[in-house]
Amino acid sequence: MITSQFIDIIEAATPDPNLLMWKFEDTDKEIKNGAKLTVRESQIAVFLNEGQLADVFQPGLHTLSTENIPVLSRLKGWKYGFQSPFKADIYFVNTRQFVNNKWGTPAPIMMRDPEFGQVRVRAFGTFDIQIKDFETFFRQYAGSYRTFTIFELQYELRDFIAPKFGEVLAQENIAVKDIAGNVTELGGKITPFLKPYFAQFGIDLITFTITSVTLPDEVSAHYDKITNMNMVTDMDKFTRFSTAQAIGQQGTVANEGTTSGMIAGMMMNQMQQQMNQPAAQEDIMAKLQKLKTLFESGLIDETEYKAKKAELIDKL
Template identity: 55%
Template sequence: MTIPFVEIIESVPPDPDLLMWKFPDEDKEIKNGAVLTVRESQSVLFLNEGRVADVFTAGKYTLDTANIPILTRLKGWKYGFQSPYKADIYFFNTHQFVNLKWGTPAPVLMRDSSFGQVRIRAFGAYNIRIVDVVKFFREYAGTFPQLGIRELEWQLRDFIAPKFAEALARANISVVDVAGNLTALNEKIQPLIQPYFSDFGLEVTRFTISNATLPEEVLRHFDKVSGMNMVTDMNKFTQFSLANAMDKDNNAIGNAAQQAMAMGILLNQVQSVPPPAEPGPPPEDVTTRLGKLKHLFEAGLINQAEYTAKKEALLKLL
């Protein structure tokens, strides 16, 4: 009876989203001198009798005693590769897995010197890769036949949210920074998040907060501050604010503004009425004015035509 042996060990990931998959050896024994090929962005782990035997990075390997001294110290390699041996072989994708999503399912509580305790929601994306295959296998992957990035992503979502809250508290970041400078916040949060991923043999190559949602009262405060920063003419700003307030029904400020405007209009109307003229000397009677007109004519200061015209005009007043 011929015993089948594995002579060539290599594998292309059946799915690009796989983090880890078991080499399909169908319980065959590995022949002494078998060739192992590990491609770039791959690592291979050998498991013998439940224990990690060795890890191989990119390259081509001939599996014999000279090349793999670690294996010879384990029970499964007591014959020094002089006879076939058995091992569980796991392949790992070690390239970056990008644009994984995270978010806070419930608001995260943070402390702020100006607003006290504030609840915020946040969500974003991150990139990771496996940097410690043994730790990842022991702490997370276990002996599953395969493990996909989507499974890990779903589990990490619930893991990241509380860690994000802890990191936010440790960073002592103000609400102003959260609302106005997400780039700076990303740079502060990423190194604080990394230790929690390192426990699983993972590296966070990028951590991004895409958006942070603040409470309505905080947003209203920012709107007022931003508006005041743009004010250059306080008189115009006051007029603009009053006009906005007057447009709103049942508004105390608007009602007061309307009353003030009405009083101002009334005051302007009163001020625009000219004061009564001071009383002058009583007008002369017609007889006196006729006498003066005759004196002017006799003195030669007016001619006959002027005298006659003025006289007729005065006589009409009688």
């Protein structure tokens, strides 16, 4: 609350939960001797004299007098106490934890993989921070602002996180297919590199997490193909299912479609029976040609074609 002439009560609820710091609006009025300063939990109050950081107040109720503003008294030259009024800039700092801050690689990170060679991956995650050394935070980073939000800080911190992720990923020499299963361990190895950088701003990095790693399209397609092939454990059941599905899709106008589906099923079943017997390479090549004919004739779809082709090639 501000009186008509002097400030005698100084307090401020956080106007925006995203604010890290904001200036107390004094409307250019002077502070009364003995004024009351209320600092709430998760706040710090900072007094400045002509742009120079003076006294810092922890949560609680404070009476502003020579005894409890020693730095300001010295900067003002008050040897025997001060008389009202006096001026000082007052800032409040939000010291609560700021959680679930997003980070990500703005561009794919190049890594070397023993199976695929050089590949590019992207990573995303979160980090939790809290202002611990508020004097350092104010002097090194926020002192020139009237207000300062978590969003401005996020931009700078994210620009540092992404390169460090790439460095640690290269040092660990993890195969691209193993990254997803090692994100917790990888995050733990990156954290020690990030903490000193955050600390220079007076900020404590509480938690750093990698939530996902995105593989290149060609790598994802490769593993999708392997997964699809592994799902086909009984080729005879798969053939009957495909035939029945084709019959059902044709409906009442399905004479031609039903015939095609039945023919395809019979041919696929015949091929399966032949594949269950030892065959020379020439037989396998002939089966590959027959399989290609089935595909080009539209009697089997691309997924069936690729799965059966891979199975035949494995037998060469």
